[in-house]
Amino acid sequence: MWKSRKPARSCCVLSAALLLGVVSNIAMGCQSETAADQTPSADMDTFREEAYPVLMRDCGFNACHGVQERFLIIFGPNRARIDPATHHDTPVLPLEMEVTHARARSMLVTSGPVTSSLLLTKPLEKNAGGVGHGGVDDFNRNVYQSVDEPGYVALLKWAQIALAQPGAAPVSASP
Amino acid sequence: MNGATHRPLALMGALFIASITGRAEAFRLPTNFNQSAAVGGGGGRFFTGSPVDRYTCKVCHVSVASPQIQLMGLPFAGYTPGQTYSFLIDWDDTWPSVAYDIEMTDGAGHALGTFSLPPDSELAPGELCGPKAAATILPGPERTLAFLTECGAHQTTILWTAPAATQDASGRLTAPEAWFSGSLLVSDKDGSVAGDAVMDLSHVFGPLGETPPVATRIDGGCSVSVAAPRFGHWLASVSYLLVGACLLRRGRRRTSS
Numbered sequence: 443m444w445k446s447r448k449p450a451r452s453c454c455v456l457s458a459a460l461l462l463g464v465v466s467n468i469a470m471g472c473q474s475e476t477a478a479d480q481t482p483s484a485d486m487d488t489f490r491e492e493a494y495p496v497l498m499r500d501c502g503f504n505a506c507h508g509v510q511e512r513f514l515i516i517f518g519p520n521r522a523r524i525d526p527a528t529h530h531d532t533p534v535l536p537l538e539m540e541v542t543h544a545r546a547r548s549m550l551v552t553s554g555p556v557t558s559s560l561l562l563t564k565p566l567e568k569n570a571g572g573v574g575h576g577g578v579d580d581f582n583r584n585v586y587q588s589v590d591e592p593g594y595v596a597l598l599k600w601a602q603i604a605l606a607q608p609g610a611a612p613v614s615a616s617p
Numbered sequence: 618m619n620g621a622t623h624r625p626l627a628l629m630g631a632l633f634i635a636s637i638t639g640r641a642e643a644f645r646l647p648t649n650f651n652q653s654a655a656v657g658g659g660g661g662r663f664f665t666g667s668p669v670d671r672y673t674c675k676v677c678h679v680s681v682a683s684p685q686i687q688l689m690g691l692p693f694a695g696y697t698p699g700q701t702y703s704f705l706i707d708w709d710d711t712w713p714s715v716a717y718d719i720e721m722t723d724g725a726g727h728a729l730g731t732f733s734l735p736p737d738s739e740l741a742p743g744e745l746c747g748p749k750a751a752a753t754i755l756p757g758p759e760r761t762l763a764f765l766t767e768c769g770a771h772q773t774t775i776l777w778t779a780p781a782a783t784q785d786a787s788g789r790l791t792a793p794e795a796w797f798s799g800s801l802l803v804s805d806k807d808g809s810v811a812g813d814a815v816m817d818l819s820h821v822f823g824p825l826g827e828t829p830p831v832a833t834r835i836d837g838g839c840s841v842s843v844a845a846p847r848f849g850h851w852l853a854s855v856s857y858l859l860v861g862a863c864l865l866r867r868g869r870r871r872t873s874s
Contacts, residue, residue, distance in 0.1 A: 490655075494655055495653050495654050495655040495660060496654075496660075498654035498655055498660065499654035499659070499660030499661070499662060502654070503672070503676040503677050504676065504677040504678070504679065504810050505675065505676045505677065506676065508677070518654075518655065518657065519656060519657030520644075520657035520658075521657070521677075530657070530808070531657060533656065533657075534655070579671040579672060580666055580671070580672075580673075580817075580819075581668065581671065583671070
């Protein structure tokens with residue numbers, strides 16, 4: 443019985459998946475066209491110029507966010523590579539930039555202002571408004587001592603641009 | 618032969634050298650540390666572990682051992698403002714590949730004093746890479762930094778000139794605490810961050826005549842000796858040997874009784 447029903451069932455699942463794929467492609471196409479019309483890759487440009495060098499300098503180490511175990515992982519030359527066979531000196535690959543950007547962007551999800559997002563609170567010293575972070579140095583200091591540090595300012599600049607994009611409103615964590 | 622004939626040969630030689638050193642470590646040149654991190658540099662981070670640099674080589678390299686080194690000549694008992702000290706960093710000659718970054722700062726991370734190198738003619742063969750000193754000093758007043766990139770050196774001598782004393786509001790001459798920080802990497806030369814040995818070192822010392830600072834920390838089996846004449850080291854070694862012999866003899870007596 444099961445054997446005879448299986449092909450028909452698989453066919454249904456496949457059709458549904460194809461339909462879903464077509465619908466989502468159309469939706470994504472429309473969405474990206476709209477976004478591109480209004481702010482052409484300002485988010486990615488700012489990320490590449492401002493945030494990425496800071497993430498690479500302050501976070502992308504083997505003992506920190508340069509390993510697969512971390513959600514926020516930073517890929518690039520002389521740091522972690524998506525494909526371990528990539529030579530460590532090879533400039534950042536488009537896919538590495540995209541994944542790093544996507545992960546960092548996910549860390550901006552917050553119910554409040556962007557300054558309360560994990561990307562901006564985790565590396566910030568507690569008495570400056572930050573939250574706990576395993577990544578303290580040998581002097582027990584968090585990555586940024588204050589919101590005035592250039593690294594923090596660069597991340598904030600990108601975060602504000604990223605969240606200002608159409609369809610990029612922060613996802614509310616509260617019901 | 619003229620220069621034009623030499624050029625292709627020189628290029629081929631350079632390419633050959635580049636190809637055999639291509640698998641080497643990420644920070645091969647001192648300039649790599651100042652390069653933007655986006656292109657694989659340190660972004661101004663030198664991994665000395667100093668108050669301003671904060672991280673050491675261990676932040677990337679997985680240390681499988683704690684190497685022992687000799688550090689001699691720094692005035693850990695107290696420095697005289699304005700005086701120049703010659704200090705030696707020495708390690709096991711059998712280690713195939715050693716690199717380090719060291720830095721001198723005050724407690725707030727500001728550059729303290731200056732590093733310089735003795736003339737090449739005064740250096741031992743093990744301190745040279747080719748005809749030049751193996752160690753490099755970072756030029757400029759922003760940081761007091763010295764590095765060694767991997768080139769087969771077995772020891773290095775660096776000169777540290779302590780800052781001059783300054784007069785405070787009450788007219789008293791003062792000088793800041795010196796924070797010596799560094800990280801030394803013994804590489805297995807496999808081009809990865811695994812399988813290496815890293816030793817971090819840090820030591821805080823004040824000017825002569827002031828209470829020694831409390832925050833003194835030496836990591837990873839660093840053997841630190843205070844600046845002393847050679848005779849002092851010899852005398853200390855003999856004393857240790859005598860004490861050791863006495864203890865051994867006492868132990869034997871107890872066993873036999």
